[in-house]
Amino acid sequence: MPDDRQSEKERKRRESLTLFIRSEAKAAGFDLCRITQPDGIPEARDRLDAYLDAGYHGTMDWMADTRERRGDPHALWGEVRSIVVFGMNYGPDEDPRDVLEKSDKAAISVYARHRDYHDVIKGRLKDIATRFAARSGEDVKVFVDTAPVMEKPLAAAAGLGWQGKHTNLVSRTYGSWLFLGSMFTTAELEPDAPEIDHCGSCRACLDSCPTAAFPAPYQLDARRCISYLTIEHKGSIDPELRPLIGNRIYGCDDCLAACPWNKFAREASEAKLKAREDLREPSIAFLLSLDDAAFRSFFSGSPIKRIGRDRFIRNVLIAAGNSGDAGLGAECRELAKDSSPIVRAMAVWALSRLMETGEFATFAAQRKNESDESVLDEWRLAGVS
Incomplete structure (x- = not known):
């Protein structure tokens, strides 16, 4: 026929x-x-x-x-x-969460390395x-x-x-x-069968989230997700969430790394997908030193470059503020004079956590006139009128 x-x-x-x-x-x-x-x-x-x-x-x-x-x-x-x-x-x-225990180092999501x-x-x-x-x-x-x-x-x-x-x-x-x-x-191809859900009663990924960004299983509230906050969100990050971010400066792998199915995963073998060694555990102090030109050069070819230097330094300053390392105060004080309001604002927040009360009060008294409302908000949050 x-x-x-x-x-x-x-x-x-x-x-x-x-x-x-x-x-x-x-x-x-x-x-x-x-x-x-x-x-x-x-x-x-x-x-x-x-x-x-x-x-x-x-x-x-x-x-x-x-x-x-x-x-x-x-x-x-x-x-x-x-x-x-x-x-x-x-x-x-390696387990990408290991770096979270090293307060002087910055955690960068695996995909961005x-x-x-x-x-x-x-x-x-x-x-x-x-x-x-x-x-x-x-x-x-x-x-x-x-x-x-x-x-x-x-x-x-x-x-x-x-x-x-x-x-x-x-x-x-x-x-x-x-x-x-x-x-x-537009071609007609042979379709494959869909995969079924194998999560069962496990909730390891949900329980691992530092900011409780999952209102329910299979639901993500990006407004609380560290990946969204450090990559997509352009403005100031909610002060209540900043301490929970820890040293995560670009993305967050906690829910991915917690998945038990990773035990079957193999290490990536393609040479083009091997992580840059200098992005595994970069120091917070080094990253704070990057001006725009150095930022563009260091992150050439990296997805991190897309968020720009100012938003990136905002993230690093949050990590600095969470580090408990007063030795980072010098870098933060310098960034408090930066041309970017979002950088100055986060430098104020970081310094309010790193400096002793008296030292911070002296620093506040010496500050120059500030007109940007977002930076003034951070001074007020730190108890300085």
């Missing part, structure tokens, strides 16, 4: 293209590659609406602005027929997409955390893992340590 021959031809084409994309993914260094369909996350839109309506996104207004496209892959690209989700392991070779994963993954995806388009004659689009794509629900639908109670993807083979990227295509 002609229809049967056509159907068989289409089936073989789907199988061939599916095998091709998996082979290309492996050759490019991806550890996982699975496929889902654009209608594979029907519950995502309602969950996104509930998240936004609760205000859990904080100041990330772009999430609300792209609500329509984010909640439905068809709204992002009407012609998409298949979505390929790629996973790359970045598992650390490498070259910016956006650049690494997107470059590889573009190469794969180019070859796939040439082979298939179909249209493709690639995304790596830079477009309104709900990558974690798509990854779960494709079978890479499941969204754990900490809302991050958990894999049975790589734990909580996976970078994700996706390729949308």
Whole structure:
């Protein structure tokens, strides 16, 4: 029958293209590659609406602005027929929480100790997409955390893992340590089965959060999340949360590192994903010394560079204030004269915790006129009118 021959031809084409994309993914260094369909996350839109309506996104207004496209892959690209989700392991070779016990050192999230994963993954995806388009004659689009794509629900639908109670993807083979990227295509590919939830009664990730950012399992209030506060949030950080941040200056790995499934994870083997040694446990004193030029140079190629020197130093000053090390007072006093209000404000807060009462009062009496309201707020918080 002609229809049967056509159907068989289409089936073989789907199988061939599916095998091709998996082979290309492996050759490019991806550890996982699975496929889902654009209608594979029907519950995502309602969950996104509930998240936004609760205000859990904080100041990330772009999430609300792209609500329509984010909640439905068809709204992002009407012609998409298949979505390929790629996973790359970045598992650390040590427990990233060990540095939290070293008050003179700064804790940087594991993912940010490498070259910016956006650049690494997107470059590889573009190469794969180019070859796939040439082979298939179909249209493709690639995304790596830079477009309104709900990558974690798509990854779960494709079978890479499941969204754990900490809302991050958990894999049975790589734990909580996976970078994700996706390729949308007009090609018909063979979809994979979704992964089921294997969290059970475990709540290790929830109990590990220093700021109690999980109002319930599978819910994250970004407004209390250290990763959000130190990376996405541009303004002053809630004074009540600052002591809980400890020495975490960029991101937080506590909930990821607490996941028991990490015992099955393997250390990242790709050379391009090996952590920079100087970002494992940098000293707080050194980081406080960075001016804008030094900051840009030191963090060249790092995702940390994207938040800018002033916001970064804000974070480091919070770590300094939490360190209990009066020896950092000299650096903090110098930063109290910085041109950036957010830096001056956090320098005041840090000094109020590092100096003896009398010493701080003397320092306050010697300060020059301050007109920025955010800095004045910190002086008032420290008991100085």
